[in-house]
Amino acid sequence: MATYSTNEFRGGLKLLLDGDPCVIIENEFVKPGKGQAFNRVKLRNLKTGRVLEKTFKSGESVEAADVMDRDLQYLYNDGEYWYFMDNESFEQYQADAHAMGDAVKWIKDQDVCNVTLWNNQPILVEAPNFVVLEITDTDPGLKGDTSGGGGKPATLETGAVVRVPLFVQIGEKIKVDTRKGEYISRAKD
Amino acid sequence: MAHRLRARAELLRRVRSFLDARGVMEVCTPVLSRAAGTDPAIEPLQTRYTGPEHPRGVDLYLQTSPEFPMKRLLAEGSGPIYQLAQVFRDGEYGPRHNPEFSMLEWYRPGFDHHQLMGEVADLVNHCLEEQWDVEKIAYVDLFLEHLGFHPLDADLATLRAVAREQGLLVENLADRDQWLDLFMSMVIEPRLGRNRLTFVYDYPASQASLARLNPRNSRLASRFELYFRGVELANGFHELTDAAEQRRRFEEENRQRERKGQRRLPLDENLLAAMDAGLPDCAGVALGLDRLLMLKLNASCLDDVLSFSLKNA
Numbered sequence: 001m002a003t004y005s006t007n008e009f010r011g012g013l014k015l016l017l018d019g020d021p022c023v024i025i026e027n028e029f030v031k032p033g034k035g036q037a038f039n040r041v042k043l044r045n046l047k048t049g050r051v052l053e054k055t056f057k058s059g060e061s062v063e064a065a066d067v068m069d070r071d072l073q074y075l076y077n078d079g080e081y082w083y084f085m086d087n088e089s090f091e092q093y094q095a096d097a098h099a100m101g102d103a104v105k106w107i108k109d110q111d112v113c114n115v116t117l118w119n120n121q122p123i124l125v126e127a128p129n130f131v132v133l134e135i136t137d138t139d140p141g142l143k144g145d146t147s148g149g150g151g152k153p154a155t156l157e158t159g160a161v162v163r164v165p166l167f168v169q170i171g172e173k174i175k176v177d178t179r180k181g182e183y184i185s186r187a188k189d
Numbered sequence: 190m191a192h193r194l195r196a197r198a199e200l201l202r203r204v205r206s207f208l209d210a211r212g213v214m215e216v217c218t219p220v221l222s223r224a225a226g227t228d229p230a231i232e233p234l235q236t237r238y239t240g241p242e243h244p245r246g247v248d249l250y251l252q253t254s255p256e257f258p259m260k261r262l263l264a265e266g267s268g269p270i271y272q273l274a275q276v277f278r279d280g281e282y283g284p285r286h287n288p289e290f291s292m293l294e295w296y297r298p299g300f301d302h303h304q305l306m307g308e309v310a311d312l313v314n315h316c317l318e319e320q321w322d323v324e325k326i327a328y329v330d331l332f333l334e335h336l337g338f339h340p341l342d343a344d345l346a347t348l349r350a351v352a353r354e355q356g357l358l359v360e361n362l363a364d365r366d367q368w369l370d371l372f373m374s375m376v377i378e379p380r381l382g383r384n385r386l387t388f389v390y391d392y393p394a395s396q397a398s399l400a401r402l403n404p405r406n407s408r409l410a411s412r413f414e415l416y417f418r419g420v421e422l423a424n425g426f427h428e429l430t431d432a433a434e435q436r437r438r439f440e441e442e443n444r445q446r447e448r449k450g451q452r453r454l455p456l457d458e459n460l461l462a463a464m465d466a467g468l469p470d471c472a473g474v475a476l477g478l479d480r481l482l483m484l485k486l487n488a489s490c491l492d493d494v495l496s497f498s499l500k501n502a
Contacts, residue, residue: 007280029283032378033414033424033477034396035230035370037280038359055359055375057367058280 002064006039006056014046014065014116017054021046021065021118029058046116046123049101065118072115072122074107084115084122095122103127105160106178127178132187133157134173138164151183193486193494200482201273203316204293211308213269213295218258220275224457225250226257227442228398229449232279234288250454251277254475255294256399257460260428263296263471264463271295273478282499284490285420289502291478298471302400302411302427305472306388309415309423313386313476317485321417322385328392328409332369335377340369341393341408348372366395381416389414398438400426415476418484425474432464 004013009027016022022043031037037058044051046067056062072084072093081094082104093115097104099122106127107113116124138154154164154174162176164183173187205215225233231253239246252258255274262270276292297305310323332340336355338347348368352359355376362368381387390413394402397410411427429435436456443453482494492498 029281029286030374031281031283031286032230032370032374033421033475034228035373036367037230038371038374040375052358053356055357055371057359057361060361 002066003061004064005061006058009039009041009056014067015043016063016065017043017045020048021067021116021123022052023124025051031058046118047098049098067116067118067123070115070117071112074109074111074113076109082125084113084125087112093117093120093122095125099123100125102178105158105181106131106133106176108133108158129177129179130175130184131178132173132175133160135164135168135170138168138170140169154183193482193488194496196486197482197494200316200478200485203318204271204273204312204478207312207315208271208295211269213271213297214267216259216262216267216270216272218255218262218272218274220252220277221249222252222257222457223247223249223455224257224459225454226253227439227446227454227456228253229442229445229451232451233454234277234279253278254292256473256475257457259294259296259473260460260468261463263298264466264468269295269297284492285480285483287479287491287495287498289499290491292475293478294473294475296428296471296473298469300427300472302390302413302425302472305425305427305474306390306413306415309425309474309476310386310388313415313417313422313481316481323388324385325388325390328389331377331389332372335380336372340365366393369393369396378416378421379419382418382420382422387416389416397426398442399429399435401429401431413474420480420484421477422480422484423474423476425472427472428468428470430464430468430470432461432468435464436461 009024011024013024014021022045024041024043026042028040030040039056039058041056042051042053070086073087075083075085081096082100084093084095103113103125111128114126115122133156135154136157139152151163151165153161154168155161162181162183164174168174168186175184175187177184233250233253236249236251237246238249254276255272259270259272272294274292274294275289277289281288314320329340332338336351338351357375359371391403391409392412394408394410397412400410400412403409403411413425414421415423439456446453479491479494483491486494488494
């Protein structure tokens with residue numbers, strides 16, 4: 001059983017807490033001058049998505065979650081599961097809506113995603129940080145403003161809605177930052 | 190960069206002018222010692238000297254505070270003294286910790302801890318160039334006010350229940366002091382010293398191995414802490430002067446260290462001999478200068494005010 005001491009804690013480290021895999025979001029060392037040192041840790045439960053705060057006595061060891069991060073290619077969705085493939089082993093994986101989370105809003109067939117596997121099951125799928133998607137709907141009437149202020153909603157081919165500048169039109173492809181859900185630029189292709 | 194260097198130089202000038210004007214003498218004592226403090230919560234860094242006097246080498250500890258040699262000077266009749274010292278503690282790095290930091294420590298023969306709190310407040314206001322109001326609250330009252338339980342009388346089941354109410358998820362806390370440290374660090378401390386200097390005094394005797402016991406209640410010790418803007422800034426004692434009692438406490442701390450799987454540390458026999466010869470009745474305090482500078486500059490972590498921190502030292 002692999003373990004991590006609190007001295008190894010940092011963002012991204014994956015721990016097993018009460019049987020669930022969790023990832024550290026923030027870790028802070030706290031200590032009174034003449035007392036017990038603690039690590040105050042903010043974690044995301046990778047099964048439930050819930051964020052929790054937990055305090056550890058500094059120097060304690062915590063069981064590592066046996067999880068792996070893999071780059072997997074998205075294949076298709078059958079209405080219930082999203083299917084991914086390892087391009088080296090050709091092994092396929094199915095992720096449920098929970099594991100997909102926000103990634104469903106951004107990914108298309110062929111996209112390569114970082115997938116966290118626990119007991120060989122996807123529990124967390126992250127969309128690529130930047131994706132290029134076509135605009136399928138936006139108000140065409142608003143034109144001529146190039147100032148960058150304001151903007152308008154645009155529906156993308158995956159169904160996601162982002163705010164875009166007024167000059168961007170239906171049929172154009174745009175680059176989006178999936179972590180913020182924000183328009184970056186028009187894509188040149 | 191230039192700004193924080195100038196601010197530190199100015200802070201040091203202000204500390205010296207304040208204490209010099211009050212007739213407190215600046216001293217220097219060794220950073221290295223064959224002995225170490227035994228407090229299980231403070232782990233010293235160790236080094237080794239080999240050469241004349243010690244051809245086979247001798248283990249030396251870097252000071253975690255200049256307290257022991259300064260008490261030896263007091264016992265020799267130095268009168269009021271202060272020191273600006275670099276001190277070292279293993280295992281401590283975070284927004285408010287660096288394994289090496291600047292400590293201002295001073296001693297006042299004839300003062301008790303309440304008189305010294307007054308002087309600490311004056312010095313801090315002088316250094317910050319402010320006039321913050323001063324608030325004093327006893328440790329027991331602090332817990333009653335913020336968490337509704339008596340820190341010495343409440344049973345452990347109550348402490349666990351309050352932790353749950355406060356949303357604190359924690360396991361494996363062994364004794365009362367660990368629970369109290371948890372509440373102090375996570376709940377109370379962040380609320381202390383908002384627009385004032387808050388002194389907490391009369392700590393549990395179990396948390397003050399160098400302080401004398403409160404003469405009216407032996408479960409309490411004459412220790413105080415200063416908090417400003419949620420940051421622990423200084424720790425002081427009405428000092429224990431009884432050498433036999435001090436030795437007993439050091440030995441008890443070494444037993445605690447062994448129970449926790451930590452190494453025993455060599456007692457400072459020079460300090461104990463000096464106390465035996467006669468340490469004058471005095472109060473002393475240690476103040477974290479880097480933290481004071483951090484607060485003065487509205488910085489969010491020590492790394493922002495140190496010339497170089499653990500990350501790039």
